[in-house]
Amino acid sequence: MNFPTVFIDGDQGTTGLHIHDRLRDRADLRLLTLPPGERKDPQRRAQAINDCDIAILCLPDQAAREAVGFIRNPEVRVIDASSAHRTQPDWVYGFPEMAQGQAQRIAQARRVTNPGCYPTGAIALLRPLAQAGLLPRDYPVAISAISGYSGGGRAAIDAHESSGTPRVPPSQVYGLALEHKHTPEMQQHAGLASRPFFVPAYGAYRQGIVLTVPIELRLLPAGVDGERLHACLARHYADERHVHVMSLADAQAMTHLDPQALNGTNDLRIGVFVNEEHGQVLLSAVFDNLGKGASGAAVQNLELMLGAM
Missing domain, CATH: 3.40.50.720 (NAD(P)-binding Rossmann-like Domain)
Structure with missing residues (x-):
């Protein structure tokens, strides 16, 4: 054969x-x-x-x-x-x-x-909402993400794991020129009309990503609330093996997001965290930057x- x-x-x-x-x-x-x-x-x-x-x-x-x-x-x-x-x-x-x-x-x-690893999380959160008309394509999207240092490649791994290298800070925000090479990819495949604001960071752990996108409900079409955003994402990924959307109840019970929670898998977990009193929603994606990423x-x-x- x-x-x-x-x-x-x-x-x-x-x-x-x-x-x-x-x-x-x-x-x-x-x-x-x-x-x-x-x-x-x-x-x-x-x-x-x-x-x-x-x-x-x-x-x-x-x-x-x-x-x-x-x-x-x-x-x-x-x-x-x-x-x-x-x-x-x-x-x-x-x-x-x-x-x-x-x-x-x-x-x-x-x-x-x-x-790319970061675009995987951003597109997973944004594209279904933009396609459904719940998120305006000209919404001023801001994306924050922290990845394990393996996202920086072999040089970053050596800097953290080699005994003879200088001490590395526990967390490093980078891409301060706002020219990260993943940004055009995010815009194109998420279906956004304008360039998102993207702030990446590395943490002092080997692998795993938490990526978040804050949403102001007042900037969305009339009648769009956290439940509708969640329902859209849950419907889009209902039959998918590797992308899972937490229930609103499970998200409400959480107190933190662990970037290493899905390490060693090809899975991505989406959370929708809602504060209706303040009109704010936080979208999150957790996944392994060396797995699904x-x-x-x-x-x-x-x-x-x-x-x-």
């Missing part, structure tokens, strides 16, 4: 290593890897990409574009985990739960671009693409 061949280009980076760990014991596919001395050889990389059925690119943006340029075999399909193609119209956005039919589009696609999402997309072969 000829099993599909999957090549991970960049399998020594944080995301690539986690994808490799998820796939290495699979008996239904052949995992193609290059020896250490050949991983940066353009000719060997090009050969491997053209010899596989599905290539997963775990590379910096420019290297990912270069890898796509290597492809001469029209049968090769690609999942790009970089941000190089996330707003490109000829690439299918790899967030299966984002919209009706998106999983089928991914399954049939030749080119799939994996979402990276390697888990790539493997989920791979499963969809393999199922269509």
